[in-house]
Amino acid sequence: MDKEMFEGSDFKYIPMTSLESRMGHEVAEDVYYYTNQIVNIIFIGNPGNGKWYLIDAGMPRSAPETINQVAERFGEGREPEAIILTHGHFDHVGGLVELLEKWDVPVYAHEKEVPYLTGELSYPEPDPTVEGGMLAKISTIYPNEPINIRPHLQLLPKDGTLLGLEEWKWVHTPGHTPGHVSLFRERDSLLISGDAFVTVRQDSFYKVLTQQPEVCGPPRYLTTDWRAAKTSVEILQELNPKTVIPGHGISLKGEELTKGLRELVANFEQVAVPDYGKYI
Template sequence: MTSFHSNTGKEVRDDLYYYTNQIVNIIMIGDPTTSNWVLVDTGMPKCGDEILSLAYDRFGVGHEPSAIILTHGHFDHVGNVVHLLEHWDVPVFAHTLELSYLTGSKDYPEPDSSVEGGLLAKISSMYPHESIDIGEKLLPLPPDGTIPFLHEWKWIPTPGHSPGQIALFRERDRSLISGDAFITVRQDSFYKVLIQETEVNGPPRYLTTDWKRAYDSIVRLRELDPQLVIPGHGQMLEGIKLTTGLDNLINNFDELAKPDHGRFI
């Protein structure tokens, strides 16, 4: 699985950079002139050396991040965290409701290949759903919404796609890292993922287990009035295209996002 945007990155703010690793985005927060930075999510499995090379190109060899923040623990967001921790002695932060999936104590439900959707939904039974164990480095995010090492940012609970999924928001410039709460590509469609056709869409269908909470999470993020989003999947979006896209998604959620049938419907 990959897209035409794979192995490409974009700086959307002086201290905000994202990189498309096959079909998922990783985000680097921090001014590269200071070498103080934080990594958000770690991409698809078996790409650890690629992420290390990317980090050193941007921040300099030997400048490891202050921390890794995980929006949630699905395989395409934690795919290289074990490999990275073999090179970086840094803490990893996640929501308390995700910790069991990151300490080897509980697996996610199997992806729902019966769900309404395109080719990538139909083959989703192939996707890993087993937990990983990074317990020695893992810490819960502070309950007050602050994020260690990112004093301008706060974390927002966005359950639905997974129990403890979070988004990250900076009020100063209304920048949002949405994880998979909403994305900007139809993730179950192979063609749309391949060309990265931009459209505000709900979370990936085959791994979303609570559609009521998924809807509520999108409404919560819209109330923040974001002006720029870096999603977990798809390309960044900003301005009127983002706000009108979110409004359309909320107003037509059942038609645009929620599948007609599936194990979690």
């Protein structure tokens, strides 16, 4: 273990699940996502050509599960070329330090996420008072302290490119966090939205459990800048994605995605922004 790296002292297994947990789906020949409890991790790369990339790193204590998925899809002991983070919340970096103990690979993130990935700064605490369901009310149990992956951390190129993934670009989509990014491939209009928008009502225990699909704004209890969040959703709609893999919820495509995203943008203040909460 690199002695400079560490997890937040509050990182622990969170007993949350969904009907999609431990299930994987191939969205394109070279794009596959796997649901770790309630969050998606994404693998980009054709299993037959050797190189692959990991997008996000799941819930705390999820590294062994991720490594098993790697072995099934790419072969035993196969390391990614790099890990790309949509952002640094606990459910997207939960397995990261343990993975980096095994994989000597770079981790790319937006410059505004750096303080949360180098142990310098904690995100604003989750808001249990926000309008929403049970998962919002219990959000104080979620890990909030920063991790430190400084030895592996690199900044995403400022021009929106992704090294080694020539067909992809990253798009700055803040609001949920200051340095949140989404990934887009123009060839097939495939979007990896992270938590800029999701396809399940993330504060509802029942909807998270059943993964009932609907295009929703970012998770309410961890979103601190709603004006930026709306702008980010507008930017993603302008890309006219045909398929989305969200950070939470199932992949959607076609008219279901187009209509849902259109309605989310048109009614963002009514359906996404909560009526009350400390970040309103």
